[in-house]
Amino acid sequence: VDRMARIGDNWRLRYHGLKLHNQVHSNHLPFLSFPKTWPKYIPKDKIANWLESYVETMEINFWTKTSFEGAEYDAAAKGWVARLKQADGSERIMRPRHIIMATSVSGTPSLPDIPTLDRFKGKVVHSSGFKDGAEWKDKPVYVFGTGTSAHDITQDLHGNGAKVTMVQRSPTLIVNVEPSAQLYDGVYYGKGPTLEDRDLINVSFPLDVMKQAHKILTDKTRELDKPLLDGLEKIGFRLEFGDNGTGWPLKYRSRGGGYYFNVGCSDLLVRREVGLIQYHDIAEFNASGMKMKDGRELPAELLVLATGYKGQDHLVRGFFGDAVADRVGKVWGFDEADQELRNMWMETPQQGLWFTGGSFAQCRMYSKYLAMQIKAREEGLV
DSSP states (O other), X not given: OOSSSSTTHHHHTSOTXXXXXXXXXXXXXXXXXXXXXXXXXXXXXXXXXXXXXXXXXXXXXXXXXXXXXXXEEEXXXXXXXXXXXXXXXXXXXXXXSOXXXXXXXXXXXXXXXXXXXXXXXXXXXXXXXXXXXXXXXXXXXXXXXXXXXHHHHHHHHHHTTOEEEEEEOSOBEEEETTTGGGGGGGGGSSSOSOHHHHHHHHHTSOHHHHHHHHHHHHHHHHHHTHHHHHHHHHTTOOBOXXXXXXXXXXXXXXXXXXXEEESSHHHHHHTTSSEEEEGGGEEEEETTEEEETTSOEEEOSEEEEOOOEEOHHHHHHHHHOHHHHHHHXXXXXXXXXXXXXXXXXXXXXXXXXXXXXXXHHHHHHHHHHHHHHHHHHHTTOO
């Protein structure tokens, strides 16, 4: 079920410059690969239209304009009583034995409490609501955040002639999109085994081994990207390289963001074509912009809050109630005991509740294991 009007709209309706930053060969969907003629980095509208055609080709029972309103577990019936709101506003009660939350690692915008921001009289928008930089030509804009969305939106605004400045809130991992960011997907390059065999190789590494491999790769990327990283530090950009220097993939698996594959915005910063200030240097907001601690007044007409998203556990409490949320606990991030991503693609403490999310590659690989576990229960094998 999807509350969007059209299959793929959750990609189609996002900001104009959005595209995948890892290459096409690692992002195929299960059972149906992208055409060989497709670009290395797929733009959002091709993704959206592919999802629509995928649903048709794979004969997936897909309900649009349908909102999941929540569910209660019926222990006696060993199933859910789920509420769906349909396009005409009517409610439909469903009784599935299993519910899979495929609401993304980053599905709900995170809007931090920023002191005095309510004084600002210009426009404030979360990155999820930003569409196009064209209307901000020659106008002062500040983008809060230095992750992927923040850089993409900043680059789009700059390309449309806005006077844009990034506001850094915390240190960020920066890696050039080529070749550095792609080194971690090396198993998918070149001639060799089938995609299925490469996926099997990919999922076979224990976490400790993966950490050692990624530390080696991150050391290599820092060497390759040294001119860019030195330039960023020179302008005051604060860098970091993941937990114990293990790079972006494990950073994604632990917190779902905090990095950027440089496709040009970092170069704009280094050349000072895009401005940079640190959040901790802002004294307060006022009606026309910001006042800095050094006394400067910075006018603004638009503030973009590229401040990230809340995880799936945030949604559990709203959809299923406190008891289920407390039982399930945190979703995503590594569990120190079994070194797996918490509650992802596996049995959770709540019977009949499952989670999927992450990159296209992760969903392709692990959805098969999730499906197999459900099938085993329906066949009475578990």
